[in-house]
Amino acid sequence: MEHFQQVEPFDYVIFGATGDLTMRKLLPALYNRLRMGQIPDDACIIGAARTELDREAYVARARDALQRFLPSDILSPGLVERFLARLDYVTLDSSHEGPQWETLKSLLAKAQPDRVRVYYFATAPQLYGGISENLHRYGLITPNSRVVLEKPIGTDMATATAINDGVGQYFPEKQIYRIDHYLGKETVQNILALRFANPLMNAAWSAEHIESVQITAVETVGVEGRAAYYDTSGALRDMIQNHLLQVLCLVAMEAPDSLEADAVRNAKLAVLNALRPITDATAATETVRAQYTAGVVDGENVPGYLEELGKPSTTETYAAVRAWVDTPRWKNVPFYIRTAKRSGRKVSEIVITFRPAATTMFGATPASNRLVLRVQPNEGVELRLNVKNPALDVYNLHTADLDAKIRMEGGMPFPDSYERLLLDAVRGDPVLFIRRDEVEAAWRWAEPILDAWKHDKVPMQTYSAGSYGPEQATRLLAGHGDIWHEAAE
Numbered sequence: 001m002e003h004f005q006q007v008e009p010f011d012y013v014i015f016g017a018t019g020d021l022t023m024r025k026l027l028p029a030l031y032n033r034l035r036m037g038q039i040p041d042d043a044c045i046i047g048a049a050r051t052e053l054d055r056e057a058y059v060a061r062a063r064d065a066l067q068r069f070l071p072s073d074i075l076s077p078g079l080v081e082r083f084l085a086r087l088d089y090v091t092l093d094s095s096h097e098g099p100q101w102e103t104l105k106s107l108l109a110k111a112q113p114d115r116v117r118v119y120y121f122a123t124a125p126q127l128y129g130g131i132s133e134n135l136h137r138y139g140l141i142t143p144n145s146r147v148v149l150e151k152p153i154g155t156d157m158a159t160a161t162a163i164n165d166g167v168g169q170y171f172p173e174k175q176i177y178r179i180d181h182y183l184g185k186e187t188v189q190n191i192l193a194l195r196f197a198n199p200l201m202n203a204a205w206s207a208e209h210i211e212s213v214q215i216t217a218v219e220t221v222g223v224e225g226r227a228a229y230y231d232t233s234g235a236l237r238d239m240i241q242n243h244l245l246q247v248l249c250l251v252a253m254e255a256p257d258s259l260e261a262d263a264v265r266n267a268k269l270a271v272l273n274a275l276r277p278i279t280d281a282t283a284a285t286e287t288v289r290a291q292y293t294a295g296v297v298d299g300e301n302v303p304g305y306l307e308e309l310g311k312p313s314t315t316e317t318y319a320a321v322r323a324w325v326d327t328p329r330w331k332n333v334p335f336y337i338r339t340a341k342r343s344g345r346k347v348s349e350i351v352i353t354f355r356p357a358a359t360t361m362f363g364a365t366p367a368s369n370r371l372v373l374r375v376q377p378n379e380g381v382e383l384r385l386n387v388k389n390p391a392l393d394v395y396n397l398h399t400a401d402l403d404a405k406i407r408m409e410g411g412m413p414f415p416d417s418y419e420r421l422l423l424d425a426v427r428g429d430p431v432l433f434i435r436r437d438e439v440e441a442a443w444r445w446a447e448p449i450l451d452a453w454k455h456d457k458v459p460m461q462t463y464s465a466g467s468y469g470p471e472q473a474t475r476l477l478a479g480h481g482d483i484w485h486e487a488a489e
Ligand SMILES: NC(=O)C1=CN([C@@H]2O[C@H](COP(=O)(O)OP(=O)(O)OC[C@H]3O[C@@H](n4cnc5c(N)ncnc54)[C@H](OP(=O)(O)O)[C@@H]3O)[C@@H](O)[C@H]2O)C=CC1
Pocket: 015, 016, 017, 018, 019, 020, 021, 022, 048, 049, 050, 051, 092, 093, 094, 095, 121, 122, 123, 124, 125, 127, 150, 151, 152, 229
């Protein structure tokens, strides 16, 4: 555990402290970092929301959340009490002025004014501008303050601009941390190591050797308790505009000069700006959208999306896109991206298919080398190679997989992606957070697809819950002689 360094003392103020995200992800993540010895004893975590609660009542909710969302073997009573002792709570309507802001101010005034403050906005994005304004009005933004913005940063360019402007009026860009939890995932961070620390990979990482790239993030869950949000979003906004485009950027970008935040972000931005626009005229051939119907997931009958929602809807729960990065490195290489709710399995992975060897010396063309970066589950890297078939005297080939499982020392499970990101904000390291121009470039590419869908340029397909998705998504690849890689269970 000695590789986890303690961060400096901080105040973390979570707006949306009674919500699902705070209870399910943020408090468990902070508890785990305390368990790893990274959170100093004089750090404070202050929850803020409208629900009338005193400190004790909030602590009771937090205790329940830890018990509910963390495995029992990591919940030691002593550590839980040490964590809960760090908590405080302020009842506050973040969109209005009022005396509760003075209460928050007095809690923060207990520490030195130069202490790190992180304001985490885990609430509706329409509130972000108002919260920032009130933080400013009550003199709570110090030079050492940072603000973490949860997704979604808008539902289109106009709403993203309004959110960014609202926060940007009070916080300079260098103090704004837009979180994308996919960037906190171990295998996603490993893309850069794999590409740039291995000359073997680096040399082969271009259209000369790579035939196609697939980026998949599918899950078995439906919209759960988030139908109200999800129905205004859909798969493209929820997963592709942010998480999967960020992954694509890391796969496709040129080597940054360093691992400094702006060097990495500039390299990602160049990829986003090089994405070929998808228009009304091309949307039908480059994209697929679909909704799940009733089916069976993990052995259980589940209703279709519309039944779950209880009303008609044109929101997609599945999206697949064939994207093109118009740079010399990626000339004519398709990037297939897909995401789904109520898929037959939960898998996130990146699959790089290399061009087959041109040799004819073995008779049949050897299979393509294929590199699979498993984001989840079973984090690891798998490389398919051609080898001689030892069972035969003749020189026949078969394929064998090199499988490197990425593990923590001592068999510890990987930290949840929020754990690293929450403390990066304390450290003041924005490299795994998104800069404003990246958000905007992503919307510039995604919005015309959404427009084409809105204008019915692409028919809405269906797929049974528990299946791999609609037939049309298979056809999206078939044109190039490709098939989706379906990870083994
Ligand atoms: N839940 C998840 O898994 C994920 C959520 N997100 C994003 O995180 C944010 C929060 O999501 P989630 O936790 O699910 O949402 P919830 O609806 O569960 O929680 C919203 C929180 O905001 C508080 N709130 C609402 N209005 C106000 C207000 N005017 N002043 C102060 N507090 C207010 C609510 O508390 P109260 O009613 O007491 O005021 C509650 O604590 C959203 O932007 C969401 O898109 C992103 C990724 C995943």
